Amino acid sequence: MLHTFFQDFIHLISTTFSGNAFAQGGLMLGILGAVAAYLRNLPSEIIQRLKNRLTLTIEVQGDDVAYTWLTAWLAAQPQGKRLRHLGIVTRYNEQLGGHNLPVGTDADGDDITVRLIPLSGQTLLRYRGHWLLARPSREKQSGQDQRLLGYTQTLTLRLFAASRHILPELLREAYTATAGANSGKLEIHIPQYNDWQVAERRKVRPLSSLVYAADLLENVLADVLEFGTDQAWYAEMGIPYRRGYLLHGPPGNGKSSLVAALAGAAGLNICVLNLATPDLSDDRLSALLSSLPNRALLLLEDIDAVFKGREPRSPSVKLSFNGLLNALDGVAAGEGRLTFMTTNHLGDLDPALIRPGRADRHIQISNASTAQIAGMLRRFFPELPEARAGALAQRIPEQTLSMARVQEYLLERRGNLNAAESDWAELCVTELAVAKAQPCPTRLRLQSA
Numbered sequence: 366m367l368h369t370f371f372q373d374f375i376h377l378i379s380t381t382f383s384g385n386a387f388a389q390g391g392l393m394l395g396i397l398g399a400v401a402a403y404l405r406n407l408p409s410e411i412i413q414r415l416k417n418r419l420t421l422t423i424e425v426q427g428d429d430v431a432y433t434w435l436t437a438w439l440a441a442q443p444q445g446k447r448l449r450h451l452g453i454v455t456r457y458n459e460q461l462g463g464h465n466l467p468v469g470t471d472a473d474g475d476d477i478t479v480r481l482i483p484l485s486g487q488t489l490l491r492y493r494g495h496w497l498l499a500r501p502s503r504e505k506q507s508g509q510d511q512r513l514l515g516y517t518q519t520l521t522l523r524l525f526a527a528s529r530h531i532l533p534e535l536l537r538e539a540y541t542a543t544a545g546a547n548s549g550k551l552e553i554h555i556p557q558y559n560d561w562q563v564a565e566r567r568k569v570r571p572l573s574s575l576v577y578a579a580d581l582l583e584n585v586l587a588d589v590l591e592f593g594t595d596q597a598w599y600a601e602m603g604i605p606y607r608r609g610y611l612l613h614g615p616p617g618n619g620k621s622s623l624v625a626a627l628a629g630a631a632g633l634n635i636c637v638l639n640l641a642t643p644d645l646s647d648d649r650l651s652a653l654l655s656s657l658p659n660r661a662l663l664l665l666e667d668i669d670a671v672f673k674g675r676e677p678r679s680p681s682v683k684l685s686f687n688g689l690l691n692a693l694d695g696v697a698a699g700e701g702r703l704t705f706m707t708t709n710h711l712g713d714l715d716p717a718l719i720r721p722g723r724a725d726r727h728i729q730i731s732n733a734s735t736a737q738i739a740g741m742l743r744r745f746f747p748e749l750p751e752a753r754a755g756a757l758a759q760r761i762p763e764q765t766l767s768m769a770r771v772q773e774y775l776l777e778r779r780g781n782l783n784a785a786e787s788d789w790a791e792l793c794v795t796e797l798a799v800a801k802a803q804p805c806p807t808r809l810r811l812q813s814a
């Protein structure tokens with residue numbers, strides 16, 4: 366059938382062209398046009414093929430962390446300074462080597478820095494004797510009705526294929542000149558889809574700035590440090606190499622601050638995850654837990670926020686209770702992971718979530734004890750004699766105020782010991798009545814955005 370169709374078709378063509386000069390001319394023109402078009406395209410095609418063969422292109426998307434290092438690095442190169450279309454990026458507490466311009470601090474005491482990054486154009490660099498074409502670009506993202514949604518930014522680097530070996534060196538240099546230059550800072554990572562991104566770099570909080578009951582801080586720190594050296598023992602015992610801590614107690618008594626201080630002291634960064642993060646599904650949680658950066662502990666804040674017992678608190682919760690348990694101790698859970706969970710409502714937690722293996726140590730952090738209040742008083746006013754600090758602290762009944770409230774009171778009277786002492790009754794009387802009803806405001810809370 367198909368065969369007959371082709372025979373008929375060829376017959377029709379040959380009869381048409383043999384007896385029809387007009388059709389013959391048309392065919393010739395068509396062929397010539399095609400040849401001309403081919404010839405016209407040939408040089409650019411050749412160039413494209415040569416380009417593809419001889420060069421290498423690297424694209425770095427704006428949402429990748431390497432984009433920040435590479436654009437800041439590029440902007441600092443002599444040839445990078447020739448790029449004329451620049452943008453300003455403002456960051457809080459994020460230092461990027463010498464590429465920041467510190468502009469001040471905000472009302473909360475957070476450092477504000479800005480830096481210039483190239484947005485478009487191209488520049489040819491010579492890097493370690495190799496040519497490199499750098500092209501920053503950005504594209505508009507429009508939604509319905511051409512509404513501007515934002516921009517996507519890309520940095521494209523092109524170099525000769527033979528120069529490929531300089532890439533690791535280039536990336537390392539860009540990193541060490543920028544983000545890597547921040548040794549001694551604590552990085553706070555937050556979820557970015559199925560991965561983590563640095564949201565903030567802050568100074569490590571000195572352990573001495575925190576006042577806990579008895580030797581709580583020293584005790585937990587010793588435990589964390591010991592865990593870091595225990596891998597072989599865990600392997601020998603056949604126990605998964607993980608350790609979990611549950612910090613529970615009323616708000617504003619230093620649960621988050623403890624985690625931050627411990628991480629700093631142990632040289633770890635923090636990945637903060639709030640289970641109430643929108644669109645957190647079983648799969649996403651599992652992906653996040655299996656992609657934790659090296660040398661970072663996991664902080665699950667307010668683990669009571671999404672489940673009461675095993676029941677989701679709202680129909681919009683995508684995470685299942687079993688998904689949470691599996692992510693915590695399933696195959697993807699990751700070896701060597703340190704997990705801290707915090708809650709203000711211990712009673713709302715299902716025992717399975719905090720059983721040993723998931724939360725090996727339960728640490729209660731209560732409202733301020735007399736000794737803690739005296740300790741904080743002496744931190745604000747080192748000149749205050751110990752006995753006097755103790756006497757003032759004793760006027761506040763044990764565990765009625767949060768440490769955050771005491772801190773707030775002292776902050777308001779910073780540098781003014783007389784006011785701190787003479788107003789003391791105000792803290793004891795007025796605040797006591799509301800202390801239990803109203804949680805104190807917390808400023809330095811580590812939260813996922």
Ligand SMILES: Nc1ncnc2c1ncn2[C@@H]1O[C@H](COP(=O)(O)OP(=O)(O)OP(=O)(O)O)[C@@H](O)[C@H]1O
Pocket residue numbers: 574575576577615616617618619620621622623708709768769770772806807808809810811
């Ligand atoms: N034990 C403490 N020693 C010194 N400062 C403290 C202590 N507890 C709390 N603070 C201060 O109170 C503020 C709040 O502390 P933090 O956010 O760590 O409390 P939290 O228990 O995690 O609160 P929440 O349960 O609301 O998350 C911080 O600014 C911190 O400096």
